Amino acid sequence: DAGVIQSPRHEVTEMGQEVTLRCKPISGHDYLFWYRQTMMRGLELLIYFNNNVPIDDSGMPEDRFSAKMPNASFSTLKIQPSEPRDSAVYFCASTETELDEQFFGPGTRLTVL
C-alpha cells in the first residue's frame, strides 16, 4: 500500500481564495482524521470520520472550514475564504477499528498571503 496520500504537497494562495486539500486514506481503513499543525498550537484535530460519516467536528475553527468524505477512499478539507492565519501544515491520517496506530500522510503545507 502507498500509505495515506495527500495533495497538493504545497499550496500558496492569496487571502480570500478558496483552498481544497485532498486525502486518500489507506485502503480498508474506516477512520480518517484531519489535523492542522502550527508552531504556536502544535497538532490540532480538526475533524474525523468513521465510515465516511463525520463524528466530531468540534475542532473545525470556524465556518470557513468544511470537510467531506464522499466515499471510503477520498476526503477533502476546504477553506473558503482563506486567511493568512490559516497558514499551516495540514495532515490527514487514517486507521481502522482494530488498530491503535494512526498513519499520517505527508501533509500539505498551506501558505496564505
Add this chain to the structure above:
Amino acid sequence: GENVEQHPSTLSVQEGDSAVIKCTYSDSASNYFPWYKQELGKRPQLIIDIRSNVGEKKDQRIAVTLNKTAKHFSLHITETQPEDSAVYFCAARTGANNLFFGTGTRLTVIP
C-alpha cells in the same frame, strides 16, 4: 475534553546519554498513549505506544512508562544517537479513536 501537557519543550543531550520526556493527561478514562516522532519536514510516525493496563513497555532503546494514578507517562530513550534528533509528541486517547496531542519536545542529540 482531554488535555495533554508535555515537558520539556526542548531538550539537548550528548550522544550516548539518555533522554526523558514527560506528559500528563487530565481524563482518567484515557486508555491508550502513543508517542510519535516527527523529523524535520516529515510526517509524524508512531515509535511506541502503551495501553492503560500496562505499566511499562520497551522496544530496544526506547521505553515508555505509565502511572495511571498520577496520570502521567514518560518516554525514555537510552544511548541516544544523532538520528534520534526530532520532535517527539505524546498523545492520549479516551476510548474513541481521536488522539489529543501534547505540544511536542524538540530533542537535539549532540555528536
